[in-house]
């Protein structure tokens with residue numbers, strides 16, 4: 001093992017109340033909103049297919065031109081309470097919002113840069129409106145913060161000279177001041193979601209990433225930090241040079257999920273996957289016909305998949321520049337919310353059940369419960385659901401979550417092997433079967 005000054009500060013899962021709440025939340029809404037929402041992936045009449053929040057670089061727009069978008073940011077259709085109500089109905093328990101994305105524009109009236117909401121026609125502290133509206137709906141709010149900052153002249157992609165080092169040190173002080181400002185002025189914030197930390201300049205300053213983690217945890221005790229902030233003494237990210245996870249949960253799953261067999265080890269630490277609805281658009285893009293757009297059922301399966309492996313699922317929304325939510329996103333929120341209203345108990349406060357993955361779908365288990373949840377996406381033509389159980393576990397009774405009075409036949413076919421007999425019919429939404437187990441302990 002290497003002696004590290006800036007490596008993991010602890011091993012194993014945090015078990016304090018704040019982390020237990022973060023874990024039990026399971027389902028979150030990501031919101032990417034900034035100046036990039038105004039052009040929405042189109043510049044001078046040309047549509048750029050790459051992620052809309054990267055339009056400045058895709059269309060080779062100068063910083064001066066891009067930054068002047070600030071004078072156009074005036075979301076007339078913005079209504080924080082409507083956003084929060086939609087999120088509540090979708091069934092999310094937390095929301096992570098981009099306080100500052102790579103463009104450097106701040107949704108809050110930061111005292112450390114003029115490139116912020118107070119200098120837009122909107123003027124008001126829009127971040128506070130959003131935090132208050134979501135908190136009022138009982139939804140926890142987390143802050144996304146990009147360390148990468150295209151606006152700040154002290155930002156550096158690498159440190160190649162004394163001048164770079166002096167400038168970047170100024171930048172790190174600026175960023176730390178902004179983070180302290182966010183943690184101080186928005187006291188209900190529950191977690192910080194760092195991004196834009198992949199460049200050599202940050203990897204060469206692992207000390208700063210630990211200093212920021214410690215500062216935030218002292219300003220806001222219990223606050224949760226993602227692994228993406230962290231670099232160790234040797235520039236190793238997410239996991240330190242001894243292979244230990246840094247921060248409080250792994251946040252490397254971006255637009256992908258761990259494999260239920262090959263990546264089963266993720267069940268031993270906390271993690272979160274963040275997901276776009278189109279293939280790769282985080283900020284609002286005017287034209288979603290340029291790529292596949294995931295259906296509500298595809299996204300619902302990803303949520304269940306994440307829960308089944310002990311992870312959180314953060315589904316992204318990209319509000320328009322006028323503050324409205326596009327109809328496709330509203331429809332997805334409604335469809336997922338309708339399912340969650342009936343079946344949310346197999347997601348919230350649920351975790352990896354410890355059983356072998358089967359083709360028909362996913363197992364989840366509520367913490368401390370002797371009830372096994374089976375979420376079925378692929379009904380076998382035989383109607384027979386195969387279940388391999390760990391030694392000592394006995395499956396007793398089963399029924400659909402929604403019809404507790406109708407038993408489903410549970411047939412033991414061999415040692416630690418069962419078949420559940422599902423009525424053969426057309427199912428048009430994921431089915432949930434709950435199974436009473438005897439864990440033999």
Ligand SMILES: C#C[C@@H]1N[C@@H](C)[C@@H](O)[C@H]1O
Nearest residue numbers: 032051053195254274282
């Ligand atoms: C690349 C990249 C960024 N990481 C995602 C979470 C989005 O913020 C995207 O712009």
